[in-house]
Amino acid sequence: MAMRFLLEDSQTHDHSHNHKQQIWLILIIVILIALLGFSVFFFFCRRKLNRNRSHNGGLKAEKLKLRYFKLEELEKATENFIADCLLGSGAFGNVYKGSFEGEGTLAIKRAHVESYQTTEEFRNEVRLLSTVNHPNLVALVGFSEESGPKGAKILVYEYVPHGSLREYIIGRGGRNFTWRQRVNIAIGAAKGIAHLHDGIKPCIIHRDIKPSNILIGERFEAKVSDFGLVKMGPIGDQSHVSSQVKGTPGYLDPAYCTSFHLSPFSDVYSFGVILLQLVSGRPAVDTTRNHIIDWQPANLDQTCAEVAVEKCRQGRVSRGATSKKSSIQLFYPNHAIWK
Structure with missing residues (x-):
């Protein structure tokens, strides 16, 4: 009888020990999942922040009284920069005619890859042109700066209808x-x-x-x-x-x-x-x-x-x-x- 009691007590102890191990294992897994989730969340938040910084070129478009254009908007306005929308081409880049729902027709100047030696050079030009305001100077409406495979540095100007x-x-x-x-x-x-x-x-x-x-x-x-x-x-x-x-x-x-x-x-x-x-x-x-x-x-x-x-x-x-x-x-x- 005593032997049976000791055996049952031992089994109960082992079961309790195993149960605790399972709890700790589940707890560790939950903590790891939480840490992984937090890391992923932090990664995407940081990526979005960097992307926004890149998009704004280190600039605040509203402060410069300019509009920031997404590349997708410009592609839609020019039908993906087709030749029929091309207004002119030069050493700096190509100028396209784009149609927008809110702004109407605008001139979109897409720079060649080699036009700017650094990103900061492009940003400095945006800052400079944002200060230019005169009826006999073509006005800068906004800009776009995208990184990655489809990266582009683009200036968007008012459209002047009668050519050069x-x-x-x-x-x-x-x-x-x-x-x-x-x-x-x-x-x-x-x-x-x-x-x-x-x-x-x-x-x-x-x-x-x-x-x-x-x-x-x-x-x-x-x-x-x-x-x-x-x-x-x-x-x-x-x-x-x-x-x-x-x-x-x-x-x-x-x-x-x-x-x-x-x-x-x-x-x-x-x-x-x-x-x-x-x-x-x-x-x-x-x-x-x-x-x-x-x-x-x-x-x-x-x-x-x-x-x-x-x-x-x-x-x-x-x-x-x-x-x-x-x-x-x-x-x-x-x-x-x-x-």
Whole structure:
């Protein structure tokens, strides 16, 4: 009997011990699952935070008064960046026309992979362009920055409907300007450039002023665009900043090319070339002729300018407008502009 009691007591003890082991095992498993769940939760929270930081480019879009666009939105607006939506292409990237439900039509500039050496370079450009606000400068609406295989750095601008000044200067599609329109475009472009130089501190030098970067708005007003080469100008008593030569041949300031000294006057030189093009209808660089700055109507006082313009415009020039010497002189910059 005593033996049976001891045996039952031993079995009860073993059962109790096994039960405790099971409880501890279950408890350990629960703790491990909880730790694993917390780790997964922490991982995804951190990933989402990093993604948001990446999306905002270290920037607060609302603070900059810009909109952040998701890549999916831009793909939808451009039908996945199809060729039919392509407005133009350059060394910096491609520009697409995108249609949005809320904003309407916008211009989407998708940079090439090599356009920015670092992510911070792109972010600095966004910060800089967010400060630019003038009716004669194309406005930045927002941006997008995505990492990963589909990564992209994209700037979204207002859409300007009538193309670029280049199309009008070379007469593509029979497009031509009246003298009044040319004067207004010249004045508008000058105001936009002047705002970059004098309306922002420190000043901004565009470095690529040319007809294809002057867009024509709804009311045929000029809007300076493409800020891919902009550089901060001199500060205080400085007259220039040292810079590697960048820009478009034919519009580059010779002094900048030889000295590597960049100043607002480099943009002024480029603008002077455009003024000559507005009068002559000639390209800045022509293999059959000298550079356009060497082009001079022989007798402005005897309306030779009218003959030159009429030849380029195929008789579409207003006689009353071209007979006004003051109109011609507005377009013909003094050669001191290049000194």
